Amino acid sequence: MSDDKKTRILVVEDDPDMMDQMKIYLESEKYEVVSASSQKEAEPLITPGGFHAAVLDLMMENPDSGFVLSHKIKRMDASIPVILVTSVTRETGYYFDKAHDPKSWIKADAIIHKELRFEQLKAELKRLLGGDRHAS
């Protein structure tokens, strides 16, 4: 049963420990977490009203899983904030940063580089969800 008073965050992450930690942290911040451990598992969860914000790992079973999910979420409802979590810059030399090179094809509102700090995640969620913390 989901609590209608709480802001629900969809977290998609394939590392079970990172998922576990993100859940503990977000729950301690009084968010409700809807979790999926793969792109495949997350896709059916993308439904209207299912969540108020999403935190997505970029590389899961496909190297672009996060992009694909982000695109699908934004196509459903462009107002839902999406945060991509990635370490892709350090590993591939590709640079994904909206301020640096606004790539319009990246349908995400924020990109956080691993190793993410929970405070940073919290700050981004607060910023994107607005002061009242309740999206809809």
Added chain:
Amino acid sequence: MSSLKRNLNACSGVTVMPPDPDTKSLQFDILIVDDEAGMRTGAERSLEHFAVGLEDFGETIAFTVRCAATGAEALAEFKARRPDIVLLDYKLPDMTGIDVLENAPEPRDFLTIMITAFASLEVAVTATKRGAFDFLAKPFTPEELRATVQKAARHIYLHRKARRLEDEKKQVRFEFISVLAHELKSPLAAVEGYMHLMKERLKGGDLAAYDSMVERSVLRIAGMRKLVMDLLDLTRLESGKKKRSIETVDLVKAAGLVIEAVGPIALAKGVKFELKTPERLTMNADPGEIDMILANLATNAVKYNKQGGSAVLELKREDHGSVTVRCSDTGIGMTAEEQAKLFGEFVRMKNEHTRAIDGSGLGLSILKKVVKLYGGEITVSSEYGKGSSFEFTLADAEIPAQNAETALKA
């Protein structure tokens, strides 16, 4: 192009070699710089239909020839197209050959053969400093010219080939290190995260939650340790510096110990492990390597198995002498696509069945390399959802004649 008025006696341009159908043909560009028209045509004719065979590489090098009568013409030709080899006269009407070299546009990755009438030591030293590769003293025979050009062409070819190989090696190394860094960073990030959560006491008084954080951290650290150990094994195997001690190994006993070692994880998963061997089976091998091979197979057969599945490790001596090893399981199996990627470094199949299974991603790379030491090649047959089977043969290693060796050293 250049506004140069070409001397009619200067060579006419391009000499094209008839291609040999069996070997790949390369074309090197030669620029002849000499103010004597006779020299230019003579040199051009000597190089006409001349080809350098590189038998070891199955390639031949043919040449296109251009000519310049003055330093200025030479520099214009450099600008038009960078030559591979330059035959350069020292004494030119408008400047010296050294001046031409100094003023040639970058990058100066061509080979220079200095042509000089007076083989003075001073010229030779300066020219060499400016990058001259070789000298031809005037007058020279067509044979001498061809021999010098052949030497230069081979030099260029080998140099370029070496550079290309070096670049490829660098790329492979870069990729390996990138993935390795990722594989080491993930567990570090996980442990770091748990430490942070524990420090902040985010679970309040729920001690069981902290226990589980500690347990997960210990697991991830153990995974990291395994990765580092595997990496050391792999490096030793690749460098060929691993010391091998070949002796008679009791395979029945070795396999028994390995099955015993995987016992706890097999028990936890309810996997029944069967060992099929003749009563006695020995081979000449390094016991450490045999353990690596069998442990790798057995661990995978359990790790990638289903709850309550079974696995069989089979060893037997074939009539033709080598030992066949087969390990099959009733596990999660692989798709054809996954099988194709299987032996790559750090390849771990990412799907819903494997997510909870930890591994360094180096096990099969190691297995492949060790099996190769015994002349074996691994074949895999697998069906997604049904199970996998790994099979290969091992030839006996030669026991070094230690006595003979000691005798030689003495």
